[in-house]
Structure formats: structure tokens, C-alpha cells
Amino acid sequence: MPRLLLVSNRLPVTVKVEKDSVAVVRSAGGLATGLRRPHERSGGQWIGWPGDMSRLSESQRTRVEEQFAEQRYVPIHLTASEVSRYYEGYSNRVLWPLCHYMLDRIPRQDRDWEVYRKVNERFADLTAKQYQPGDTIWVHDYQLMLVPGMLRERLPEARIGYFHHIPFPSSEIFRTLPRREALLKGLLGADLIGFHTVSYVRHFSGSLLRQLSLDTDVDSIMWQGRQVRVGAFPMGIDSDSFDSLAKEVSVLEEVASLRRTAEGQRILLGIDRLDYTKGIPRRLLAVQRLLEREPAWRGRLRFIQVAVPSRTQVEAYATYREQVNELVGRINGQYGSVQNVPVHYLYRSFNEKQLAGLYRAADVMLVTPVRDGMNLVAKEFCASRPDEDGVLVLSELAGAADELNKALTVNPYDVESTADAIEQALEMGEHERRERMRALRAQVKAHDVHWWVSHFLGRLQGLPSVSVRDVKGGDEALEVMKSAERLSLMLDYDGTLVGFAPRPELAAPDDALRELLAKLVARPNTTVSVVSGRPKETLESWFGTLPMGLHAEHGLWSRSRPGDAWRMLDGVTAEWKDAARPMLDEFAARVPGSFVEEKSASLAWHYRQVDPEFGALQSRELRLKLAETFARRPVDILPGDKVVEVRPHGVNKGRVVDAVTRQLSPGTLVVAVGDDRTDEDMFAAMPEGGLTIHAGNKPSRATYRVSGPEEVRKLLAALVET
Numbered sequence: 001m002p003r004l005l006l007v008s009n010r011l012p013v014t015v016k017v018e019k020d021s022v023a024v025v026r027s028a029g030g031l032a033t034g035l036r037r038p039h040e041r042s043g044g045q046w047i048g049w050p051g052d053m054s055r056l057s058e059s060q061r062t063r064v065e066e067q068f069a070e071q072r073y074v075p076i077h078l079t080a081s082e083v084s085r086y087y088e089g090y091s092n093r094v095l096w097p098l099c100h101y102m103l104d105r106i107p108r109q110d111r112d113w114e115v116y117r118k119v120n121e122r123f124a125d126l127t128a129k130q131y132q133p134g135d136t137i138w139v140h141d142y143q144l145m146l147v148p149g150m151l152r153e154r155l156p157e158a159r160i161g162y163f164h165h166i167p168f169p170s171s172e173i174f175r176t177l178p179r180r181e182a183l184l185k186g187l188l189g190a191d192l193i194g195f196h197t198v199s200y201v202r203h204f205s206g207s208l209l210r211q212l213s214l215d216t217d218v219d220s221i222m223w224q225g226r227q228v229r230v231g232a233f234p235m236g237i238d239s240d241s242f243d244s245l246a247k248e249v250s251v252l253e254e255v256a257s258l259r260r261t262a263e264g265q266r267i268l269l270g271i272d273r274l275d276y277t278k279g280i281p282r283r284l285l286a287v288q289r290l291l292e293r294e295p296a297w298r299g300r301l302r303f304i305q306v307a308v309p310s311r312t313q314v315e316a317y318a319t320y321r322e323q324v325n326e327l328v329g330r331i332n333g334q335y336g337s338v339q340n341v342p343v344h345y346l347y348r349s350f351n352e353k354q355l356a357g358l359y360r361a362a363d364v365m366l367v368t369p370v371r372d373g374m375n376l377v378a379k380e381f382c383a384s385r386p387d388e389d390g391v392l393v394l395s396e397l398a399g400a401a402d403e404l405n406k407a408l409t410v411n412p413y414d415v416e417s418t419a420d421a422i423e424q425a426l427e428m429g430e431h432e433r434r435e436r437m438r439a440l441r442a443q444v445k446a447h448d449v450h451w452w453v454s455h456f457l458g459r460l461q462g463l464p465s466v467s468v469r470d471v472k473g474g475d476e477a478l479e480v481m482k483s484a485e486r487l488s489l490m491l492d493y494d495g496t497l498v499g500f501a502p503r504p505e506l507a508a509p510d511d512a513l514r515e516l517l518a519k520l521v522a523r524p525n526t527t528v529s530v531v532s533g534r535p536k537e538t539l540e541s542w543f544g545t546l547p548m549g550l551h552a553e554h555g556l557w558s559r560s561r562p563g564d565a566w567r568m569l570d571g572v573t574a575e576w577k578d579a580a581r582p583m584l585d586e587f588a589a590r591v592p593g594s595f596v597e598e599k600s601a602s603l604a605w606h607y608r609q610v611d612p613e614f615g616a617l618q619s620r621e622l623r624l625k626l627a628e629t630f631a632r633r634p635v636d637i638l639p640g641d642k643v644v645e646v647r648p649h650g651v652n653k654g655r656v657v658d659a660v661t662r663q664l665s666p667g668t669l670v671v672a673v674g675d676d677r678t679d680e681d682m683f684a685a686m687p688e689g690g691l692t693i694h695a696g697n698k699p700s701r702a703t704y705r706v707s708g709p710e711e712v713r714k715l716l717a718a719l720v721e722t
């Protein structure tokens with residue numbers, strides 16, 4: 001097993017100072033439990049924040065640090081201001097509400113970003129310092145979204161995983177964040193990015209497309225010459241441990257005592273951190289509504305709500321607490337009696353054993369967050385029911401709902417139907433309860449936290465190793481080109497020599513490009529060809545006077561020198577065009593912002609100005625339709641950069657390579673530069689020893705990669721300088 005470097009905001013232990021004594025307390029919770037064993041077995045390090053150690057005496061600190069070293073914990077100490085700005089500020093005032101769809105809660109001023117970035121940098125530095133070749137790094141959660149990217153800069157060949165424990169919101173939400181690009185790029189430093197559900201994966205891919213124009217191919221994204229994988233890895237709990245706790249004699253005694261005090265009543269249970277995502281007020285309202293509309297239940301329900309104090313320094317949590325207090329008071333005031341109150345509200349935390357007792361005593365468990373990445377409480381409840389009884393009412397907006405489909409699912413915003421579901425749960429017959437609970441338990445047991453860890457790490461460690469050496473950059477290409485005796489350059493136009501513009505006619509060459517090309521053709525022993533999908537009229541008007549080869553419509557038309565006539569490839573038919581045009585026109589009419597470009601023997605449907613996610617969807621649809629309709633016709637359908645091209649079969653840029661190289665003297669280095677799918681034909685047709693450069697971030701067979709037109713121009717400029 002490779003060494004694991006675990007990186008999380010908190011270490012799995014916290015230093016607690018009470019008067020004169022210091023305790024290092026093990027954190028409960030799924031993450032700490034699940035990762036403890038792999039951490040021990042792999043002999044690696046765990047990097048994280050141990051809590052505030054500033055009040056420790058010299059000798060106390062030494063002792064604690066010795067303990068850490070023994071357990072291979074690497075503490076990262078945060079100052080009070082870092083805690084308030086990195087943790088409470090950016091992480092919990094910005095990213096937390098954002099990922100939970102609560103834009104109103106985000107402060108208007110973006111004050112804490114810089115500190116968030118700096119603390120992320122400290123985590124990355126410390127991790128890089130611990131790193132040994134062959135290690136696997138696993139970074140956790142939204143407090144550290146920049147760390148994978150920062151690590152990639154420091155350790156280009158490391159194997160890096162990242163897991164996002166909270167929801168990843170729809171791209172419509174994520175786009176509102178001023179730092180959206182930086183955060184996405186931060187995550188893309190990883191080799192594998194994990195989420196709890198497929199919806200979060202989809203949302204993340206949507207944001208990559210919208211914000212960075214990156215396409216996700218099933219589960220992989222090309223980024224800076226590397227393949228980044230994404231996937232859904234629903235987190236589990238230590239189900240065996242809850243199962244055995246729930247069978248312990250002392251726990252069963254506690255259960256019996258709880259039930260005795262609730263004699264004649266049914267127990268409803270809620271267990272949450274006191275967090276505005278947990279839907280506690282609406283849950284209380286649902287219970288209230290049930291009591292209001294069904295007088296028969298009055299006096300017969302005991303709703304135990306545990307609310308664990310959390311993030312108390314963040315104002316929104318204090319306000320929320322008030323709101324919950326008030327509601328509890330109102331309901332108890334209205335439906336309580338001298339003997340009894342319906343809501344037993346406990347603002348404190350319990351240990352796992354106590355929780356197991358509560359879970360096992362409950363008739364109905366209410367897990368109704370208004371958003372939740374996963375929600376482990378729902379799973380712990382099931383694991384704690386070896387008696388196969390108890391009903392789970394579960395919000396459909398919790399990640400857990402994807403797996404726990406035998407729960408009674410509710411829309412937590414719909415108070416009335418939540419009340420219905422509670423009633424249904426209370427009235428459910430024993431047989432149905434048992435059947436549902438059995439299925440829920442099987443699911444929770446089969447996908448426990450150990451499964452989760454090995455599933456994620458198995459995927460990460462099974463990926464082909466990142467051999468960054470295979471991906472060479474512009475500087476390396478330049479060296480090879482400079483040392484060649486003779487050069488033949490084949491240059492694509494859009495996306496390669498110039499960046500994309502909203503419409504084709506707006507991407508005309510600028511003066512700098514003209515100058516550069518003029519110098520290039522004047523370079524000794526150098527020939528240049530522009531190989532483009534553009535119509536010949538366009539190329540002629542832009543470059544007609546330059547002594548270079550021009551190849552239009554992917555090589556259908558060619559012209560060698562200024563003044564030469566344009567020649568068309570033989571045997572090409574475009575009689576299918578009349579049948580294809582109405583289909584493209586229909587899409588242009590239906591998808592606002594898109595349009596059709598007509599060339600002599602091809603058609604292109606452009607969607608650069610369309611909403612990126614909708615555009616991608618419609619382009620797939622169009623390609624499918626075209627493929628179906630023209631299955632037996634001599635037509636190729638090509639996805640380009642925000643364009644679907646329909647062109648005659650047999651015409652492709654590879655043929656230009658053949659034609660050009662046939663005329664070269666031996667020993668000429670052939671170089672092809674391009675950015676999209678149509679340029680891959682050029683790369684595939686290269687003669688032996690040819691040099692291929694991809695401009696951009698798409699999957700490519702090219703040996704060299706540069707980021708885009710700007711770098712292409714820099715490379716060509718360097719070539720003429722020598």
C-alpha cells in the first residue's frame with residue numbers, strides 16, 4: 001500500500017485546554033473513523049489543524065507535539081485571524097452557503113479570499129514538504145479547494161485526489177461567485193475529484209463548461225495536458241460499529257428507560273448540527289401542523305430534537321438558533337400540558353453510544369435538511385436498528401436520498417407533505433417497516449465507510465500514473481524546430497493563430513499576426529501553409545498576397561502561391577447539402593444565438609453565443625439527428641469548438657499533409673499546429689519524425705501542447721528571431 005498523505009481542515013484529534021489540563025481528544029465522525037485505519041496502515045502523514053494551541057505552556061506544547069509525531073499527525077497552526085477569515089470567513093460565510101444554494105447569506109464584500117488563499121498555500125507547502133515520490137495525496141473538502149492546484153505546481157508528478165463533502169451546486173449558482181475560476185482551477189490540480197452524488201458531478205462539469213469552456217468526456221477532463229477524472233463516491237459510515245453499539249446491554253437499558261419516560265407516546269427524533277441547512281424550523285412546523293390538523297396525536301408524540309452547537313462565531317448561526325428556540329417555545333406553549341411538552345429540544349452534543357441509544361429508541365427519524373451533501377445521521381439511524389424497526393423520513397435534497405430509496409422521501413420545503421409523511425410513518429404497519437428497514441440496512445452495510453475509502457483510493461491509485469514528462473511544452477518544441485535544417489509549417493487558423501470571436505467575420509487577422517506570418521515566410525528554408533476550415537474567399541482576402549500555401553474548407557480547396565488559381569479536390573459531392581440545410585436551419589431557429597454558416601461544400605452550425613450547457617446539449621442532439629439521417633450518405637459530421645461541421649466524406653486536413661509533404665526535399669521537419677478535432681487528422685497523417693502541437697486543453701494525439709493562440713504566436717515569434 002502506498003503511503004497516504006491525508007490533508008483536511010481539521011486533524012482527527014483536537015487539542016482541548018481546560019484550566020491547567022490539556023487533552024488530545026479523538027474526533028468522532030465518519031471521516032476520522034473511516035480514514036484512521038488506512039492512515040495507520042499506510043504509514044503516511046495526516047496534515048490538518050489541531051485547534052487552538054496558543055494557550056499551551058511550553059512543556060504542554062512539547063508533550064502534545066510528541067504525541068502528534070508518534071501518530072504521524074502534522075499540525076498546521078492557525079492564528080485567531082486566520083481562523084476567523086479562512087475558516088469562519090471564506091469557508092463558512094461564503095463557500096458553505098453558496099454550495100447549499102443560499103446566496104442571500106453570503107456577505108456582499110469579498111474580504112476573506114486572500115486569507116483563504118494564503119492558508120490553502122500553507123497547507124500545500126506543508127504537504128509538499130512531507131511528500132515522498134510514490135505517495136498518494138488525498139485532500140478533503142471545501143476549505144481546501146485551492147490545495148490540489150497548488151500541489152500540482154509544486155509536485156507535477158504526484159498522485160492527488162480531492163473529495164468534496166458538501167453539495168456542488170448548479171452552475172447557475174456557482175457562477176455568482178467572484179472567485180469561481182480560481183476555485184475550479186484549484187480542484188483541477190487533482191487526478192481524481194470525488195463527489196457524493198452524480199448530480200454534484202454533473203453540476204461540477206456544468207461549471208467547468210460554463211466557466212472554463214472545458215468538456216467532460218464521460219468522467220474525464222483534459223486540463224493542462226493531464227487527464228482529470230471525476231466521479232460519484234457516496235460516503236458511508238462505520239455501520240458495524242453502530243450495529244454493535246445498538247446491541248450493547250447498557251444501550252438497551254438506556255433505550256428501555258427512554259421508552260418508559262415516553263410511555264403511551266411515539267418518539268420522533270431529529271439529530272443535527274444547529275445549521276441553517278438542516279431544515280429544523282420547517283421540520284418543527286411540520287410537527288406542529290400534524291398536531292394542529294390531527295388532534296388525536298396531541299399528547300401522544302414526543303419529538304426529541306438534538307441540535308449540536310456549531311460555528312457559533314458566525315452570526316447566521318446565532319440568528320438561526322434564536323429562530324429555532326422561538327419555534328420550539330411556540331409549539332410547546334401551544335400543544336404542551338402540565339405533564340408533557342411535544343418538543344424536547346436539546347442544544348448539546350452526544351457521543352456515539354448515546355446516539356445509538358436515541359436512534360434505537362425512535363419510532364420515526366426525521367432527516368429533513370433543505371440541502372445536505374450526504375447526511376450521515378440518516379445512515380447511522382439505519383445501522384443502529386438491528387431490530388429492523390423504525391421509519392426514516394428523508395429529505396430528497398440530502399445526498400443520502402440517492403441511495404436510501406426505501407426511506408419515505410419528502411420535499412423539506414413542503415411543510416404540509418412533510419406532515420403527511422410523518423403521519424404515514426407513524427401509521428405504517430410492522431411488515432412494511434421491517435421490509436423497508438431491512439433494505440435500508442443492507443444498503444448502508446454494503447456501502448460503509450471502509451468501502452468508500454477503498455473505492456475512492458482504488459480508483460485513484462488505479463489511474464495510469466501522471467507522466468508529465470510525456471506532455472511537452474512550447475519551449476521543447478521550439479528547440480527541435482530551431483535545430484531543423486528545413487521547416488514546413490502547417491498552421492490551423494481559428495483557435496490556433498487567433499482566439500475565438502463571437503462570429504466568424506470578427507476573427508480577422510490583426511496587424512501583428514500579418515507581420516509575424518510575413519517574417520515566417522521570409523525565414524530561410526521555411527515554408528508555411530495555413531490549413532483551415534474557412535471558405536477560400538476568406539483566406540484569399542486575408543492572406544492572398546502572402547507567399548504561402550492556403551488550404552480552405554479543411555483542404556477541399558488549395559492554392560500554392562499568390563496569383564495561383566484555387567483547385568478543388570476531385571470526386572467530392574455536396575448534393576446532400578440541400579437535405580442537411582433545413583435541419584441546421586431548424587436548430588438555428590430553435591436555439592437563440594446560434595446560426596448556420598454556408599461554405600461551398602459544407603455547412604456549419606455555430607453556437608458560441610448560446611448558453612454553454614444548453615448549447616452542448618443541442619449540439620449533441622443535432623449530431624445524432626444528422627448521423628441518423630445521413631448514415632448512408634458520403635457525409636462526415638464533426639464536433640468543433642462550439643460548432644458542428646457537416647462536410648463531404650473524404651475531405652480532411654490530413655490530405656493536405658500528404659499533398660504538401662510530397663513536394664518537400666528530404667530532411668524537412670514537418671510541423672503541424674492546431675486546436676480542434678479537424679486538426680487531429682493533420683496530426684494523424686504526419687510523416688515520420690513530424691512534430692505536432694496542440695493549442696488548448698482538448699484531448700489530442702499531439703506530442704506538444706501550448707495553452708492557446710497567444711503561446712502559438714510566441715513560439716513562432718521566437719522561431720523568426722533566431
Ligand SMILES: O=P(O)(O)OC[C@H]1O[C@H](O[C@H]2O[C@H](CO)[C@@H](O)[C@H](O)[C@H]2O)[C@H](O)[C@@H](O)[C@@H]1O
Binds near residue numbers: 495
Ligand atoms: O480550421 P480552423 O481554421 O480552425 O477553422 C475552424 C472554423 O473556424 C470558424 O469558426 C470558429 O471561429 C469563429 C471566429 O472566432 C467563431 O465565431 C466560431 O465559434 C468558431 O467555431 C469558421 O467560421 C468555420 O467555418 C471554421 O470551420
Ligand SMILES: O=c1ccn([C@@H]2O[C@H](COP(=O)(O)OP(=O)(O)O)[C@@H](O)[C@H]2O)c(=O)[nH]1
Binds near residue numbers: 028271352377
Ligand atoms: O450529538 C451529536 C450529533 C451528531 N454527531 C455526529 O455528527 C455527524 C453528523 O454528520 P452529518 O453528515 O449528518 O452532518 P454534518 O454535520 O456533517 O453536516 C454524524 O456522524 C453524527 O454521529 C455527534 O457525534 N454527536
Ligand SMILES: [Mg+2]
Binds near residue numbers: 492493495674
Ligand atoms: Mg481551429
